[in-house]
Amino acid sequence: MVAETRRIISLWLPRLATDRLTRRAPLAGWRALPLATVHTVRGGLRVAAVNAAAQAAGIGPGMPLANARALRPDLKTVDGRPDRDLETLTALADWCTRYTPWTAVEVLAEDGSGGLWLDATGCAHLFDGEEAMLADALRRLEGMGFAARAGLADTPGAAWAAARFMAGESDRSAIVPEGAARQLLAGLPVAALRLPPTAAETLHRLGLRRIGDLLPLPRAPLAARFGDAVARRLDQLLGRTPEPISPRRPVPPYHARLSFAEAIGRHEDVAAGLRRLLEMLCARLARDRQGARRLELGLFRADGSVARIAVGTGRPVREPAHLARLFAEDLGKVEAGFGIEAMTLAVAAIGPLAAEQAALAAPTARRGDLALLIDQIGNRLGRDGIVRATPRATHLPERAARSASPLEPIKETTWPTGTRPLRMLPRPESVQAVMEAGEVLVRFRWRRQTHRVARAEGPERIAAEWWRAAAPPPPDAVRDYWRVEDDDGRRFWLFREGRGGGWYMHGLFA
Amino acid sequence: MARPDPEILKRLRARIWALERTAPAASEALSLAAAIDDALPWGGLPLACLHEVVAADAAGGGFCAALLGRLAARGPVLWCMRRGSDEPYAPGLAAFGLSPERLILARCDDDRQVLWTMEEALRCPAVGGVLGEVGAINLTAGRRLQLAAEAGGVTGLLILPPAARPTGAATSRWRVRAAASSPAPWGGLGEARWQVTLERCRGGVQRSWLLEWRHDGGGLAVVGSLDDGRLQAC
Numbered sequence: 001m002v003a004e005t006r007r008i009i010s011l012w013l014p015r016l017a018t019d020r021l022t023r024r025a026p027l028a029g030w031r032a033l034p035l036a037t038v039h040t041v042r043g044g045l046r047v048a049a050v051n052a053a054a055q056a057a058g059i060g061p062g063m064p065l066a067n068a069r070a071l072r073p074d075l076k077t078v079d080g081r082p083d084r085d086l087e088t089l090t091a092l093a094d095w096c097t098r099y100t101p102w103t104a105v106e107v108l109a110e111d112g113s114g115g116l117w118l119d120a121t122g123c124a125h126l127f128d129g130e131e132a133m134l135a136d137a138l139r140r141l142e143g144m145g146f147a148a149r150a151g152l153a154d155t156p157g158a159a160w161a162a163a164r165f166m167a168g169e170s171d172r173s174a175i176v177p178e179g180a181a182r183q184l185l186a187g188l189p190v191a192a193l194r195l196p197p198t199a200a201e202t203l204h205r206l207g208l209r210r211i212g213d214l215l216p217l218p219r220a221p222l223a224a225r226f227g228d229a230v231a232r233r234l235d236q237l238l239g240r241t242p243e244p245i246s247p248r249r250p251v252p253p254y255h256a257r258l259s260f261a262e263a264i265g266r267h268e269d270v271a272a273g274l275r276r277l278l279e280m281l282c283a284r285l286a287r288d289r290q291g292a293r294r295l296e297l298g299l300f301r302a303d304g305s306v307a308r309i310a311v312g313t314g315r316p317v318r319e320p321a322h323l324a325r326l327f328a329e330d331l332g333k334v335e336a337g338f339g340i341e342a343m344t345l346a347v348a349a350i351g352p353l354a355a356e357q358a359a360l361a362a363p364t365a366r367r368g369d370l371a372l373l374i375d376q377i378g379n380r381l382g383r384d385g386i387v388r389a390t391p392r393a394t395h396l397p398e399r400a401a402r403s404a405s406p407l408e409p410i411k412e413t414t415w416p417t418g419t420r421p422l423r424m425l426p427r428p429e430s431v432q433a434v435m436e437a438g439e440v441l442v443r444f445r446w447r448r449q450t451h452r453v454a455r456a457e458g459p460e461r462i463a464a465e466w467w468r469a470a471a472p473p474p475p476d477a478v479r480d481y482w483r484v485e486d487d488d489g490r491r492f493w494l495f496r497e498g499r500g501g502g503w504y505m506h507g508l509f510a
Numbered sequence: 511m512a513r514p515d516p517e518i519l520k521r522l523r524a525r526i527w528a529l530e531r532t533a534p535a536a537s538e539a540l541s542l543a544a545a546i547d548d549a550l551p552w553g554g555l556p557l558a559c560l561h562e563v564v565a566a567d568a569a570g571g572g573f574c575a576a577l578l579g580r581l582a583a584r585g586p587v588l589w590c591m592r593r594g595s596d597e598p599y600a601p602g603l604a605a606f607g608l609s610p611e612r613l614i615l616a617r618c619d620d621d622r623q624v625l626w627t628m629e630e631a632l633r634c635p636a637v638g639g640v641l642g643e644v645g646a647i648n649l650t651a652g653r654r655l656q657l658a659a660e661a662g663g664v665t666g667l668l669i670l671p672p673a674a675r676p677t678g679a680a681t682s683r684w685r686v687r688a689a690a691s692s693p694a695p696w697g698g699l700g701e702a703r704w705q706v707t708l709e710r711c712r713g714g715v716q717r718s719w720l721l722e723w724r725h726d727g728g729g730l731a732v733v734g735s736l737d738d739g740r741l742q743a744c
């Protein structure tokens with residue numbers, strides 16, 4: 001297989017901070033008015049981020065608010081909230097998973113702009129090509145109230161440069177075709193290299209204004225003269241050095257998506273969409289002899305919000321009907337809002353599942369049903385919420401049963417002998433005991449009730465497991481267990497600690 | 511009083527069921543003990559429906575564990591309860607004929623989740639039986655369980671505390687409490703005894719028995735009937 005060239009999208013939201021405020025009520029009316037967010041710098045109020053109208057009036061980030069007001073007395077201001085901006089940017093990164101499961105937040109800049117990375121390798125064909133994919137993303141972002149620019153290239157560096165220096169007001173996306181970065185980006189200013197301001201200034205002073213000016217220079221002197229940053233950024237731009245970026249969410253091994261020409265809202269339609277996604281993924285899992293252990297469904301609403309539903313299975317499964325049932329309940333609760341435009345399904349964890357196993361898994365419909373039931377309950381109660389007891393070699397009664405998954409194969413079935421209670425308390429509970437002659441239990445009080453002992457049987461001495469302890473056990477590390485019946489026939493499993501120690505309730509006989 | 515002819519009784523019951531439309535969905539029944547089976551119109555505990563057990567103490571759990579042990583032959587059984595309560599203890603289950611391998615424990619956050627889990631399990635024909643323990647239940651929830659049991663063909667047991675108001679939605683209602691055992695000949699504890707009352711059952715009569723659970727494999731044995739509050743030997 002030929003290694004695919006990576007294709008990276010850089011999305012730039014130059015006015016994230018102000019767009020976030022004016023995209024919906026109550027501030028939607030300020031969209032066309034000069035607007036700035038402000039923050040306090042060394043005791044004085046300064047402009048943090050501006051919208052287009054404010055910028056047109058000559059107001060820019062970092063300007064003292066008083067100066068800005070002098071330029072435009074009608075300037076609207078709002079306190080800057082970088083935390084909210086980052087939340088919005090993160091939500092947008094999540095929203096972008098409709099295009100590719102691999103998305104990441106690049107940066108939230110001080111001037112209120114934000115950047116996102118999308119790895120679109122092998123994704124464009126799903127959207128009728130790269131140009132159509134970028135156009136779709138920009139149109140939808142604009143629909144949500146966010147101004148955006150997009151760059152698409154072989155490397156993050158080239159995509160970043162394209163988004164900020166090639167895309168413009170008229171054409172808001174720029175595509176650098178495969179292998180064309182060197183040629184197309186040579187004309188861009190050196191600032192397109194993501195350099196620290198000091199390095200950019202130095203280059204400028206020396207007359208090195210364009211990326212093309214740097215290209216013919218030998219690499220070693222370049223690094224020696226301007227520091228590592230310039231040479232590294234140049235290498236990253238051209239793909240000579242890889243630039244690792246971690247996706248915000250783990251990239252699933254299997255992923256499928258569906259988009260709808262018209263947003264859907266009826267539960268039956270959503271369920272049918274899920275069914276199609278499951279069939280697509282299960283076919284791929286079957287080819288690789290894998291089964292799903294964890295899946296995540298993403299529902300992309302028309303207003304830009306994303307609903308996600310995750311389910312897990314007790315053993316690898318690739319039966320679409322089984323998996324659909326696990327989603328059914330939560331899917332029924334999802335609010336479609338203005339409609340769902342796209343759905344993605346990711347298999348986040350897998351396990352080997354041979355073809356024969358899949359066939360054997362349901363020799364009768366009954367066995368398959370049980371696995372489904374256990375998965376359904378496990379998704380609601382958690383993994384430790386549905387268990388089966390398996391024996392553990394130990395003398396300690398409270399350790400004798402280990403909780404295992406009900407779908408785990410049974411290896412050991414030998415349980416300790418001896419009369420044991422039907423129920424065990426989560427932990428031994430202290431009881432107030434009254435004894436005769438300091439030995440014979442005659443009465444005890446437990447859970448606010450007094451019981452008179454009618455009959456007792458014991459003791460059964462159970463020693464502490466000294467071989468588990470680091471230090472030798474204390475002399476009272478033995479328990480003397482008694483079966484006790486009270487006047488009404490109720491039966492208890494009590495023990496007395498050590499030699500002449502306190503009494504504890506540990507279990508209930510029926 | 512002379513014992514009525516069982517054949518006539520059976521025919522009369524069938525006619526009453528037909529009139530009242532209360533005929534049990536499943537004719538299959540679990541035989542408990544001859545004396546109890548006689549009191550139940552189905553000739554035993556009917557399957558594929560819901561039974562309520564009002565438990566005054568731990569004896570109710572024992573009675574239900576014994577029933578689950580029998581139901582486990584049909585498929586794995588579920589025991590649903592709230593987290594942090596006194597859980598069934600695997601090494602003690604075998605004494606009630608319930609193999610721990612056949613028992614699946616569901617730990618729920620609250621009563622609502624117990625009822626949800628029970629309903630899901632009752633609708634699954636692969637399950638042999640479902641036991642749930644809740645603090646309270648209303649009529650609607652009880653009906654849902656009853657319908658789920660009928661739909662899935664699975665038998666449900668619901669353990670309620672004495673304070674809980676019974677729903678009336680179940681096919682039968684039992685009240686179980688511990689009773690003093692008869693001393694073992696060597697001086698220790700004898701076999702466990704329970705006072706079991708059939709409080710309500712469609713087409714049945716209220717009866718009360720003193721039962722003994724024989725750990726040695728004898729199972730449920732009727733020691734006597736307690737119908738007028740007095741013990742009568744059977």
